Amino acid sequence: MDQFADLSLVEKMHKVGYALLEMEESIDVLMHNASVYLKKKTVIAYGLKTTFTVNYLAPFVITYILKDKFKRKDKGRIIFVSSEGY
Numbered sequence: 043m044d045q046f047a048d049l050s051l052v053e054k055m056h057k058v059g060y061a062l063l064e065m066e067e068s069i070d071v072l073m074h075n076a077s078v079y080l081k082k083k084t085v086i087a088y089g090l091k092t093t094f095t096v097n098y099l100a101p102f103v104i105t106y107i108l109k110d111k112f113k114r115k116d117k118g119r120i121i122f123v124s125s126e127g128y
Contacts, residue, residue, distance in 0.1 A: 049076050049100035050092050059107030069111055073121045074101035097124075 047054035062069065077097050084092040090099070105120055112118040 049096045050078070050086050052088065052095075052099075052103070055100045055103040056107070059104040062104075063107055063111060069108065069118060071119050071121065072105065072108060072112075073123065074104070075123045076100060077125060079125075 047058045049055060049058075078093055080093055086092055086095055088095075101122060112120065
């Protein structure tokens, strides 16, 4: 199942996380690969920098929502991919 969302919006992070949580299937691997590099500082509605929100906060929020789903799985893995760009 693919989920697409604007991860600079906290509401969308929750929507993706809870949609994955409601799936009956187990999650074997959760790979966080979303990132953004902006030359100009931008801020979202909550006063947070967009780069911080997408690159750090979104993976944390989604993983936190799904943590119990991984506790039930012996070999579930969470992978974070990063770049030198940020």
